[in-house]
Amino acid sequence: MTGIKRHHDGAKKENEVKASPFMPMFEQFRDELDQHHDRRERIIKASRDITAASKKIIFSLQRVRTLKAEIPEKIAKETRDRAEAMQKQFVAIVPDLEGINAWRYQRQISGGIQEYMEAISFEHYLRTQTLITLEEASKLLPDTIDLTGDDYVLGIFDLVGELMRFAITTIATTGALPGSTSEPGGRDVLIDLRSLRTSFQALDTTSCGGTGLGKDVEKKMEVMKTCVEKVETAVYGLIIRGRERPKGWVPDLADDRGAPVESY
Amino acid sequence: MADGMINARIFEDLQTKIDEDADVRDQIKVILQTLERQGRNAQSILSRAHSTPAAHLQPVIASAESAIKDEVESINNLAGIASNSPYYKYNNLWTRDVQNVVFAILLCGWLGGMAMPNKPAEPGKLLTIEEVGEILNVPVNLKDRDAFHLTIEEYLQSLITLIEELARLAVNSVTLGDYARPLQISQFVKDLHAGFQILNLKNDSLRRRSDSIKYNVKKIEDIVYDLSLRNLVPKST
Numbered sequence: 001m002t003g004i005k006r007h008h009d010g011a012k013k014e015n016e017v018k019a020s021p022f023m024p025m026f027e028q029f030r031d032e033l034d035q036h037h038d039r040r041e042r043i044i045k046a047s048r049d050i051t052a053a054s055k056k057i058i059f060s061l062q063r064v065r066t067l068k069a070e071i072p073e074k075i076a077k078e079t080r081d082r083a084e085a086m087q088k089q090f091v092a093i094v095p096d097l098e099g100i101n102a103w104r105y106q107r108q109i110s111g112g113i114q115e116y117m118e119a120i121s122f123e124h125y126l127r128t129q130t131l132i133t134l135e136e137a138s139k140l141l142p143d144t145i146d147l148t149g150d151d152y153v154l155g156i157f158d159l160v161g162e163l164m165r166f167a168i169t170t171i172a173t174t175g176a177l178p179g180s181t182s183e184p185g186g187r188d189v190l191i192d193l194r195s196l197r198t199s200f201q202a203l204d205t206t207s208c209g210g211t212g213l214g215k216d217v218e219k220k221m222e223v224m225k226t227c228v229e230k231v232e233t234a235v236y237g238l239i240i241r242g243r244e245r246p247k248g249w250v251p252d253l254a255d256d257r258g259a260p261v262e263s264y
Numbered sequence: 265m266a267d268g269m270i271n272a273r274i275f276e277d278l279q280t281k282i283d284e285d286a287d288v289r290d291q292i293k294v295i296l297q298t299l300e301r302q303g304r305n306a307q308s309i310l311s312r313a314h315s316t317p318a319a320h321l322q323p324v325i326a327s328a329e330s331a332i333k334d335e336v337e338s339i340n341n342l343a344g345i346a347s348n349s350p351y352y353k354y355n356n357l358w359t360r361d362v363q364n365v366v367f368a369i370l371l372c373g374w375l376g377g378m379a380m381p382n383k384p385a386e387p388g389k390l391l392t393i394e395e396v397g398e399i400l401n402v403p404v405n406l407k408d409r410d411a412f413h414l415t416i417e418e419y420l421q422s423l424i425t426l427i428e429e430l431a432r433l434a435v436n437s438v439t440l441g442d443y444a445r446p447l448q449i450s451q452f453v454k455d456l457h458a459g460f461q462i463l464n465l466k467n468d469s470l471r472r473r474s475d476s477i478k479y480n481v482k483k484i485e486d487i488v489y490d491l492s493l494r495n496l497v498p499k500s501t
Contacts, residue, residue, distance in 0.1 A: 026459030103352035207286030
């Protein structure tokens with residue numbers, strides 16, 4: 001406000017504009033909303049960091065060439081270090097996700113959790129050639145952070161993509177699918193991928209409607225089918241043409257590569 | 265078959281979870297159907313305020329209070345079901361209907377209804393979020409436990425709807441020959457506007473809606489100006 005108004009005799013005029021009687025109420029609202037937005041921001045940042053770290057772990061794990069064996073120490077050390085750093089990030093946002101806020105900020109933390117799911121389920125598969133359960137995955141998160149069924153499922157969808165890459169890279173570099181059907185009860189990656197595909201197709205998400213699982217599942221189902229088919233095509237190529245080609249030849253994946261590069 | 269890869273229970277449990285969630289959503293939707301119907305009823309009663317002189321408002325208020333009482337019953341049914349799940353898991357299903365009830369309560373209170381034990385009914389008053397919570401019989405701004413409650417955002421959204429409604433009422437008051445009420449509304453809305461201005465809002469629906477308050481302020485100012493220009497503003501003694 002500009003200067004003080006005065007009457008003709010110099011006396012101060014009453015300040016005619018009274019403050020709104022609702023200010024104390026709105027000040028309280030402001031404080032509450034500020035806290036909420038700050039929390040939200042912190043969680044979004046953490047989710048981004050967790051996503052980035054998980055992607056790096058997955059990248060490292062893609063260098064593994066064995067199945068159903070311990071991860072080679074060099075790679076395991078890298079992933080261990082990254083996983084520890086990630087745990088710290090999770091622990092840091094535990095206070096923000098306490099009690100009623102766990103579901104309040106679900107959408108903000110969901111991305112990070114799904115990426116994390118992808119990483120730990122990939123690592124679990126490489127060591128055990130099985131699908132990690134929701135309970136086992138939950139244990140790898142701090143106690144108070146919830147792993148929802150939605151995030152678990154969506155994370156596993158993404159796992160299929162990584163398994164596809166793992167399968168194709170292994171075919172390209174070793175001339176064979178990871179895993180083996182030679183022993184009784186043995187399975188290769190393609191058999192496992194097909195199991196996942198069947199299980200997912202059997203999941204009835206029609207009741208989810210437009211929320212959470214419902215809208216993402218359709219898209220991811222398409223991607224998953226494509227992944228499985230890529231591996232099937234690669235195996236076919238291996239069998240039909242692999243015998244005539246030197247090791248290192250990459251099967252024809254028409255949709256996303258140029259001409260195959262021969263290596264000797 | 266490759267049952268070694270996937271423990272069959274995994275997908276069974278997932279399906280169970282999905283089906284249970286669907287059940288809860290269905291139960292909530294049943295209550296919301298009733299609440300929506302009751303909401304329309306309350307709105308239609310309250311809209312009579314635009315064509316009823318202030319002196320004859322009491323029957324409208326009484327009728328509205330009765331309609332609101334029905335809504336409160338539905339809200340309590342909703343609270344019963346909703347409190348069995350995390351609040352923020354399903355709250356987007358009911359928030360619009362809850363805001364409608366809160367708006368009805370705020371408007372009825374402003375018109376002079378919703379008298380409470382420790383607060384007599386008088387026109388032009390704003391019910392606080394706590395008072396609305398008391399009327400609805402639900403907690404407000406709940407932080408220490410996870411149960412159905414009224415949020416600050418819902419209260420603020422309903423306030424904005426109240427402002428829009430009062431802007432319309434200001435116009436219609438003049439039509440009814442009531443030249444004092446627009447002044448009352450003008451001061452009230454300006455006071456609320458000042459409050460909204462100190463909030464740090466982010467880019468969400470609350471921010472977008474609160475941006476429209478200033479247009480209502482202007483609309484009401486124009487009415488007051490029209491009145492004063494024609495010397496129709498009641499002189500205060």
